[in-house]
Amino acid sequence: MTATLGSGPSCPVPILDADRIQLGHGSGGKMSAALLKERFLPHLGNPVLEQLGDAAVLPVNGSDIAVSTDTFVVSPVEFPGGNIGSLAVHGTLNDLAMVGARPVCLTVGFVLEEGLDMALLDRVLASMAAAAAEAGVPVVSGDTKVVERGKADKLYINTTGIGELRPDFRPGPDRARVGDAVLVSGPIGSHGMAIMAAREGIAFEAAIESDAATLFPLVELLRETVGPAVHVLRDPTRGGLASALNEIAAASKVGVVLEDGALPVPGPVASVCDLLGLDVMYVANEGVLVAFVEAAAADAALAALRSHPLGRDAVLAGTVVREHPGMVVLRTGLGGTRIVDMLPGDQLPRIC
Amino acid sequence: MTATLGSGPSCPVPILDADRIQLGHGSGGKMSAALLKERFLPHLGNPVLEQLGDAAVLPVNGSDIAVSTDTFVVSPVEFPGGNIGSLAVHGTLNDLAMVGARPVCLTVGFVLEEGLDMALLDRVLASMAAAAAEAGVPVVSGDTKVVERGKADKLYINTTGIGELRPDFRPGPDRARVGDAVLVSGPIGSHGMAIMAAREGIAFEAAIESDAATLFPLVELLRETVGPAVHVLRDPTRGGLASALNEIAAASKVGVVLEDGALPVPGPVASVCDLLGLDVMYVANEGVLVAFVEAAAADAALAALRSHPLGRDAVLAGTVVREHPGMVVLRTGLGGTRIVDMLPGDQLPRIC
Numbered sequence: 216m217t218a219t220l221g222s223g224p225s226c227p228v229p230i231l232d233a234d235r236i237q238l239g240h241g242s243g244g245k246m247s248a249a250l251l252k253e254r255f256l257p258h259l260g261n262p263v264l265e266q267l268g269d270a271a272v273l274p275v276n277g278s279d280i281a282v283s284t285d286t287f288v289v290s291p292v293e294f295p296g297g298n299i300g301s302l303a304v305h306g307t308l309n310d311l312a313m314v315g316a317r318p319v320c321l322t323v324g325f326v327l328e329e330g331l332d333m334a335l336l337d338r339v340l341a342s343m344a345a346a347a348a349e350a351g352v353p354v355v356s357g358d359t360k361v362v363e364r365g366k367a368d369k370l371y372i373n374t375t376g377i378g379e380l381r382p383d384f385r386p387g388p389d390r391a392r393v394g395d396a397v398l399v400s401g402p403i404g405s406h407g408m409a410i411m412a413a414r415e416g417i418a419f420e421a422a423i424e425s426d427a428a429t430l431f432p433l434v435e436l437l438r439e440t441v442g443p444a445v446h447v448l449r450d451p452t453r454g455g456l457a458s459a460l461n462e463i464a465a466a467s468k469v470g471v472v473l474e475d476g477a478l479p480v481p482g483p484v485a486s487v488c489d490l491l492g493l494d495v496m497y498v499a500n501e502g503v504l505v506a507f508v509e510a511a512a513a514d515a516a517l518a519a520l521r522s523h524p525l526g527r528d529a530v531l532a533g534t535v536v537r538e539h540p541g542m543v544v545l546r547t548g549l550g551g552t553r554i555v556d557m558l559p560g561d562q563l564p565r566i567c
Numbered sequence: 568m569t570a571t572l573g574s575g576p577s578c579p580v581p582i583l584d585a586d587r588i589q590l591g592h593g594s595g596g597k598m599s600a601a602l603l604k605e606r607f608l609p610h611l612g613n614p615v616l617e618q619l620g621d622a623a624v625l626p627v628n629g630s631d632i633a634v635s636t637d638t639f640v641v642s643p644v645e646f647p648g649g650n651i652g653s654l655a656v657h658g659t660l661n662d663l664a665m666v667g668a669r670p671v672c673l674t675v676g677f678v679l680e681e682g683l684d685m686a687l688l689d690r691v692l693a694s695m696a697a698a699a700a701e702a703g704v705p706v707v708s709g710d711t712k713v714v715e716r717g718k719a720d721k722l723y724i725n726t727t728g729i730g731e732l733r734p735d736f737r738p739g740p741d742r743a744r745v746g747d748a749v750l751v752s753g754p755i756g757s758h759g760m761a762i763m764a765a766r767e768g769i770a771f772e773a774a775i776e777s778d779a780a781t782l783f784p785l786v787e788l789l790r791e792t793v794g795p796a797v798h799v800l801r802d803p804t805r806g807g808l809a810s811a812l813n814e815i816a817a818a819s820k821v822g823v824v825l826e827d828g829a830l831p832v833p834g835p836v837a838s839v840c841d842l843l844g845l846d847v848m849y850v851a852n853e854g855v856l857v858a859f860v861e862a863a864a865a866d867a868a869l870a871a872l873r874s875h876p877l878g879r880d881a882v883l884a885g886t887v888v889r890e891h892p893g894m895v896v897l898r899t900g901l902g903g904t905r906i907v908d909m910l911p912g913d914q915l916p917r918i919c
Contacts, residue, residue, distance in 0.1 A: 236683040241713030254685070255709060258692040259675070259699070263707040271707035275671050276630040276731050284674035284727055288712045319627050322636035323611070324725040326678070331588040333606070340610040347611070355615040355623035356727075357607060360640045361593030362917065368718040373676045373725035375636055375708075379628050565714065 241565070243453025244497075244558030267466070268388055269313035269449065272380060281316035281378040283307055288371050290565040292339065294413040296406075296425030299372055300343030305427045305501055306452065306567060307374040308350050312431040313448045313504070315386050315438065316378025321347060322356040324373035329364045339370065350429040352376070384438050386506075390446040391467035395535040396513035398506045400433055400526045401426070403456055404484040407498035407566050412487065423483050426502035433504060433526050440519035444512035449505045452567055454558045457496040459505060460543045461557045471543040473533035473555065497558045499566040507535060593917070595805025596849070596910030619818070620740055621665035621801065624732060633668035633730040635659055640723050642917040644691065646765040648758075648777030651724055652695030657779045657853055658804065658919060659726040660702050664783040665800040665856070667738050667790065668730025673699060674708040676725040681716045691722065702781040704728070736790050738859075742798040743819035747887040748865035750858040752785055752878045753778070755808055756836040759850035759918050764839065775835050778854035785856060785878050792871035796864035801857045804919055806910045807849040811857055812895045813909045823895040825885035825907065849910045851918040859887060 239246040256265065263273050270283035285307050292299040308318045323343070327336070347354055409425040411417070430450060437445050447467070451459035456478070464471045480488075480495050488495045502525060508516045513531060520526030543555040591598040608617065615625050622635035637659045644651040660670045675695070679688070699706055761777040763769070782802060789797050799819070803811035808830070816823045832840075832847050840847045854877060860868045865883060872878030895907040 234685045236679045236681060236685065236688065236713055238681050238713050238715065240679065241711060247711065250711065251709075254688060255692060255711070258689075258696040259706045259709065261705045261707075263672070263705055264709065271672075271674075273672060273707055275632055275729060276628065278628040278630075280627055280632075280729075282672065282674060282708050282729065284676045284708045284725070285710045286676035286678055286712050286725060288678060288714050288718075320615070320623075320625060320634065322623075322634060322727050324636045324638035324676075324727070326638055326640060326723055327588045327592070329588055329590050333586050333588065336588065336606060337610075340607060344610040353613040353615055354611045355613075355625055356634050356636045357603075357611065357616065358637045358725075359593060359599065359602065359607070360638050360723075360917075361588055361590050362640050362720060362723075363590065365717060366640075366720040368714060371678055371712075371714075371723070373636070373638060373710075373727075375674050375676075375725075375727035377627060377632075377634065377729065565712075 238564045242558055244458055269310040270316060270378065272314055279380045281311050281314045281380055283310035284373065284375040285310060286371060286373040287567055288565050289410060289567055290368060291413050292369050294425055295409050295422055297427050298339050298342050299370065300339035301346040302427050302501060302567060303372040303374045304343055304346035304350065305429055307376040308352060309430045309450045311376045311378035312434045313450055315384045315434065315448065316380050318350060318352045318376055318378045318431060320355040320377050321352055322375045323354050325359045326367050326371040327359060327361045328367040328369055329361055331369055335369065350431065384442060386445050386448045388447055388449065388463050388466040391463055391469050391507045391535050392446060393469055393535055393537045394510045395446055395507040396510055396531055397471060397533040397535065398508060398513065398517055398520065398529060399478060399532045400504045400520050400529045401502065402479040402481045402528055403500055403503055404480055404488065404495040404498040406501040407563055408484045408487050410566050411563060423487065428502035428525055430502065430504050430525065433520060433523055436519040436523055437506060437516055441508060441512040441516045444509040445506055446509065447507035450500065451503060451505055452499050452501060455497040455499055456505065457543065457555045458557045463507065464543055465541045468540045470536040470539040471533055472536050473543065473545045475545050475547045477530055477532045479528050479530055496555060499563065590916045594910055596810055621662040622668060622730065624666055631732045633663050633666045633732055635662035636725065636727040637662060638723060638725040639919055640917050641762060641919055642720060643765050644721050646777055647761050647774055649779050650691050650694050651722065652691035653698040654779050654853060654919060655724040655726045656695055656698035656702065657781055659728040660704060661782045661802045663728045663730035664786045665802055667736040667786065667800065668732050670702060670704045670728055670730045670783060672707040672729050673704055674727045675706050676710045677712065678719050678723040679711060679713045680719040680721055681713055683721055687721065702783065736794060738797050738800045740799055740801065740815050740818040743815055743821050743859045743887050744798060745821055745887055745889045746862045747798055747859040748862055748883055749823060749885040749887065750860060750865065750869055750872065750881060751830060751884045752856045752872050752881045753854065754831040754833045754880055755852055755855055756832055756840065756847040756850040758853040759915055760836045760839050762918050763915060775839065780854035780877055782856050782877065785872060785875055788871040788875055789858060789868055793860060793864040793868045796861040797858055798861065799859035802852065803855060803857055804851050804853060807851055808857065809848040809895065809907045810909045815859065816895055817893045820892045822888040822891040823885055824888050825895065825897045827897050827899045829882055829884045831880050831882055848907060851915065
């Protein structure tokens with residue numbers, strides 16, 4: 216309780232120290248990509264890991280499977296529309312669905328902080344179980360570690376999923392083609408802004424709920440309707456729609472043009488983004504997918520998406536062009552364009 | 568620095584609060600088993616999860632695979648003989664090997680603490696890569712999250728592994744039979760005591776190094792030599808040999824009798840256990856396996872183990888009996904016996 220005077224700088228100075236991990240390295244944007252490329256791949260790189268799809272595809276026992284891992288550190292662990300348990304199920308199952316795989320099983324690894332309220336753990340487990348049951352996917356292996364108070368933040372959950380692949384349906388981030396239609400399955404920004412609102416204790420007139428959901432049913436509808444005309448699937452989580460589209464443009468060496476105003480943004484999400492100075496294009500989603508589909512199949516694909524409750528507000532958001540490969544631009548109402556870059560650092564840490 | 572008098576009990580009173588997670592829940596002993604049974608299985612239980620082997624066995628694309636997940640929170644993250652990176656590879660690959668599976672791939676999920684030294688991260692990744700390369704197993708999917716300073720302890724790593732199973736070799740914890748020989752592949756206690764020594768800054772005349780290693784080569788030797796005569800395989804990690812044997816005795820509904828003095832314990836490990844008042848039977852191992860083998864095949868199995876550097880000190884440690892099912896006893900030199908129970912709580916937290 217003693218004020219210390221003259222003992223150093225009294226205002227926190229942000230120091231960007233290249234020798235240390237910073238929050239931005241976990242953002243899903245440029246810093247994450249650099250960490251992966253400069254630190255992880257030189258040690259662990261191999262052709263399967265370097266596919267860099269939402270899930271890896273590799274043969275086991277002679278047939279291809281999909282595998283994806285994700286650790287969830289979302290803060291707060293409970294938020295409108297879900298909690299870390301349901302999110303950990305949806306997030307990994309969606310990564311499998313985005314390579315066209317039918318999810319078969321999940322593993323869960325818990326890090327629990329000493330002193331964690333058992334009632335909270337129960338709610339997380341119940342929510343996880345409900346999400347897994349709804350998707351019809353069992354948890355087949357689990358692990359629990361406990362760390363001392365102050366060495367975690369309530370709990371972290373890793374989920375790893377395995378899926379079965381069909382030989383005739385293999386969307387991938389490098390398969391976008393000039394002319395493809397860019398479809399977005401629903402309104403963007405709800406998941407990220409629900410977390411932000413819960414974290415900051417912001418009360419809105421219209422509450423924002425996370426839209427986290429299992430997207431595999433939408434993928435099945437697309438496959439059944441237009442099959443191999445689906446070139447790319449992606450769920451724009453960390454880093455938001457902007458980062459997902461930039462990754463696809465780079466992997467496929469094409470340009471993407473989005474039409475301003477085409478993207479559905481719920482009113483309350485738009486208001487809060489304005490209020491906090493956030494760009495909704497960088498806000499994480501967990502119940503939305505982006506599909507790059509052959510132009511001739513776009514109408515049928517859109518109709519298929521709209522036939523499901525999760526996709527009823529699906530839109531044609533843009534197209535793939537030959538110009539500016541690797542770059543995403545937004546065509547504004549007045550005929551101008553602006554570049555939609557990747558998220559540089561950490562707009563929203565610990566969103567998943 | 569002010570002494571507070573008369574403000575309450577001055578000696579820390581351990582309070583066992585049933586409504587909160589305690590360190591003992593992560594010990595691998597009785598409290599871990601109770602947490603699993605009372606909290607996790609009611610929500611997530613299903614026949615595959617309830618196999619409770621080191622890895623789950625289930626069909627994907629029509630043939631059986633093995634899947635295992637483990638999160639590593641070892642403290643300190645570097646210790647004589649390895650670091651959290653190599654440990655995370657060995658730990659999960661060994662879990663696959665213990666159900667008889669050939670490891671095919673790994674996923675890795677990192678939780679990094681803001682401010683983590685990049686040089687330490689590099690050492691961990693290098694060690695992880697070396698362990699994976701030695702085992703011939705690629706990392707196929709990865710994820711990195713960053714949490715604020717004070718919300719982790721440097722870094723935590725989840726690894727999940729997938730393995731291929733043969734139809735003719737299916738050891739399992741419930742397959743021990745009366746008369747089986749209990750083989751232990753080498754000296755016990757080195758991993759746990761190396762961590763303890765590093766954590767407590769204890770210097771020994773004879774340094775103790777973690778023996779963490781990939782055990783699949785020993786499993787292959789056993790399979791090639793005695794095949795289906797191998798009934799149970801287990802790597803006695805958290806909770807030590809005592810907990811592993813108790814789990815097997817319970818799952819197989821048999822008794823286990825160990826011969827006192829038969830178990831190899833390195834001299835320095837025995838000395839430090841004495842010094843710290845620890846029982847080596849509860850100390851974690853990462854480079855040791857226990858095999859329950861048909862009596863007629865025991866000599867051949869022992870010879871097979873001893874033909875490999877990891878198993879050169881393998882011993883016959885005990886036998887499986889019909890009496891006292893679910894219980895492990897140690898026959899002492901004087902003809903008496905004592906019960907070797909499961910670890911009740913947390914002898915050694917954060918050992919893996």
